[in-house]
Amino acid sequence: MSDDLAERPTPKDRGDEAPEVVPVPHLLVPHLDHVAILLDIDGTLLDLAPTPREVWVPPDLADTLNRLKEKTSGALALVSGRSLNDIDLIFAPAQFPVVGGHGAEMRLMAESDATAAAAPPLDKELKRRLATIAHLSPGILLEDKGYSLALHYRLAPHAEKAIYEAVSLIRADLPNAPIEVLPGKFVCEIKPAGFTKASGVRELMTRTPFQGRKPLFIGDDVTDESVFAMMPDYDGLSFSVGRRAIGVDGHFDSPSDVRAFLARLLN
Numbered sequence: 001m002s003d004d005l006a007e008r009p010t011p012k013d014r015g016d017e018a019p020e021v022v023p024v025p026h027l028l029v030p031h032l033d034h035v036a037i038l039l040d041i042d043g044t045l046l047d048l049a050p051t052p053r054e055v056w057v058p059p060d061l062a063d064t065l066n067r068l069k070e071k072t073s074g075a076l077a078l079v080s081g082r083s084l085n086d087i088d089l090i091f092a093p094a095q096f097p098v099v100g101g102h103g104a105e106m107r108l109m110a111e112s113d114a115t116a117a118a119a120p121p122l123d124k125e126l127k128r129r130l131a132t133i134a135h136l137s138p139g140i141l142l143e144d145k146g147y148s149l150a151l152h153y154r155l156a157p158h159a160e161k162a163i164y165e166a167v168s169l170i171r172a173d174l175p176n177a178p179i180e181v182l183p184g185k186f187v188c189e190i191k192p193a194g195f196t197k198a199s200g201v202r203e204l205m206t207r208t209p210f211q212g213r214k215p216l217f218i219g220d221d222v223t224d225e226s227v228f229a230m231m232p233d234y235d236g237l238s239f240s241v242g243r244r245a246i247g248v249d250g251h252f253d254s255p256s257d258v259r260a261f262l263a264r265l266l267n
Contacts, residue, residue: 036075036210040219044241047255050154051141062094064263074209079197083145103200104147108207119147119195133166148191163188184221198226218258
């Protein structure tokens with residue numbers, strides 16, 4: 001994406017066709033007081049790393065986010081599969097409104113406590129069985145998020161097929177278990193059914209200061225597609241990162257392009 005333009009389609013172009021190029025920053029800057037900025041983290045704001053703990057937060061990013069939060073009267077939130085505690089750790093000392101755990105947690109204001117979106121923790125016995133999958137190959141990393149369990153294989157890409165086959169076998173033993181498998185970029189995540197990033201964002205958009213604003217959502221992964229799909233319900237904008245997802249208003253090539261775009265919104 002160029003420094004001055006993001007891609008946005010006209011209504012007739014929504015879908016599989018390539019969108020026309022329209023200067024989105026010029027459309028948004030005069031209206032930040034009517035916009036809610038919603039941002040995925042990994043692969044969107046931050047470059048992917050070999051392990052979740054190795055992500056690097058550019059020193060000026062927190063300042064950009066805080067200034068955008070001020071310009072939107074607090075209507076900026078991070079929307080992530082990470083837990084709220086994990087998000088606070090990687091952005092410390094800064095804190096932001098959050099939809100975390102794929103919609104399992106929500107925090108409306110940086111200084112407030114998190115609220116659970118009626119999401120039960122993943123069953124302990126199921127976690128134990130899923131955890132054994134990490135023994136299939138060196139390099140498979142297990143991450144317990146409380147509400148979900150993630151198997152990262154960026155360091156063992158050859159194990160992808162074996163991981164999903166093992167998960168399928170466990171699910172076959174538990175056909176009535178209300179669980180959902182989320183494929184991602186070098187990660188297989190298992191969580192209880194009934195909540196998603198989209199359900200978390202819908203709840204968020206009923207709360208002050210997000211209510212009544214037009215959301216701008218940027219995400220990169222399969223788990224963000226449910227949020228992309230709901231943006232027209234709010235007359236919002238959506239952008240994918242690293243790929244051109246179906247139905248979005250445009251895309252960025254990389255997280256560095258997203259960070260540059262957000263910084264330009266302040267000008």
